Amino acid sequence: MNGKEIAIDVSGLTKSFDGKVVVHNLSLKVPKGEIYGFLGPNGSGKTTTLRMLCGLLTPDSGSGTCLGYDILTQAEAIKRNVGYMTQRFSLYADLSIRENLEFVARVYGVPNPRRAAAEAIGRLGLTTRADQLAGELSGGWKQRLALGACILPKPGLLLLDEPTAGVDPKARREFWDEIHTLAAEDGITVLVSTHYMDEAERCHELAYIAFGELLARGTAKEVVAQSGLSTWIVTGTDLHRLATRLEASDGIDMVAPFGAELHVSGRNKRALDQAVEAARKADGAHHWMRGEPSLEDVFILLMDEAKDNFA
Template identity: 55%
Template sequence: MTELVIDVRDLHKTFGERHVVKSLSLQVSRGEICGFLGANGSGKTTTIRMLCGLLEPDSGEGTCLEHDIRREAAKIRRQTGYMTQKFSYYEDLTTRENLELVAGVYEMGDQQTAVRDIMERMNLGRYEKQLAGHLSGGWKQRLALAACVLHRPKLLLLDEPTAGVDAKARREFWDLIHDMASEGLTVLVSTHYMDEAERCNRIVYLADGHIVVQGTADEVVSSAGLVVYEAVGDRVDEVSRRIRRAPGVEAAAVFGHALRIAGADRAALQRAISSFPEFSWHETEPRLEDVFIHQLAAKETPL
């Protein structure tokens, strides 16, 4: 049987009158990279904090790392690395000093060896004497990741870890994540970047506090029931402004000289594109980004 690192059922969390997480059940297997998608306010961060014992759910039950999320939160935190979007280490300490501080907090044995090894793995050696506040965004994130995995956790929780980081740094960051997952580390990561979501083994999409769809990237795309048409022309900016107001068109996006429209109603889309016969339209495969926009549109549609 597959070992479940996260196994929670029917979690609820409210803050005052706001019901942030609603009847959420989630299972994540050992070594899996699970992507959390959803708009701001969909409940991703609150769920992550409940899983690692920083917040207690109002109701629901389950385990994380085989420990009860209510009664054994401290044990969960000892075996979990949690990285937030905001850099949360000391900018007036050097890279090495930050890692030495973390090693001390976890009371690790042979702390100098542990710090040396993680700096080598993360390629941080050249910056060991540099103040953390002087690092670029990409190297700050790499330092934060090093600090999160220094104590060799079994679960890594990443809350939009690469926001504001350039494309090269993001790719290198994800290469490190996949390397560690291949060694058995389980990763739950929230992201707004579709290229990052596609690198996850499985995607869980949250809306209004509950899971609305989950599966591999291909499964999520195929289950959305989206229809996408694309055309190339010289007036795509003008046409996009007009066609996105047509009934049934949920999104109209320009990519260079190409215009891409998406929606769930094929007949409505065909009526929309028939108003622009000067374009040569063809149906194409949906992308994960199309599904993301579709889910946002569904959330905003009045009942």
């Protein structure tokens, strides 16, 4: 990767539960100091992958390193150097923000726990709420507290599992601003799973996993370019009826509503254009214009084409 130091380097990771393959032959390289987005539908294997990387799960097969430690034989060392933020808030609801952070600092043996907690509180804008009980916080404030707990031991890697689910847009933006600061100023590597396309576009690189299989990776622009997708944008009345007709047309791989528009896409540009031309001649009530495929267009198509490993 252009001479960059690698924080995560794994190959062939496979994990099954009750005979069902949840992650299959997954290989991943994440450069140090980068924010790497991990995307995919629910049940696609993202959380299982994160747990294998941080030493909480042992893969059935595969190998690799995380922060230079072997994921098969040095799991305890990995745990000491990784901050893992789970989907569910996991701190103590009946302790204040300050008490939670001081407790975490003591558990990890951080020198001067009170000062470390105070620094985290100041950095994340929690000063005015430092003595508020964690259980009384809104989703956005809980998210900041959880991030503060993760960074207290000064980890080299953050694994964030859908950290902004259910959080308002302002809190989401502030969270991502802090993530970029941690990567740029502290050199922390971040692997973050998300369902939000605007968040995915803020990552340095992306990996898309569906039903245990890694389907695409690269920068946002590279993922869109690699898809080979062409897109038309349609506006007008009764788009739902039009979408139903278009979905049955040869050459059209995906029809997706976006507000007052339809995105009509296909991998074969010539076949798509022929299908669009036929639709335009049959119905002059809509306005068609050529558009650029979005990251969301690509991921919807990948999800539609993926094979459900639990089916």
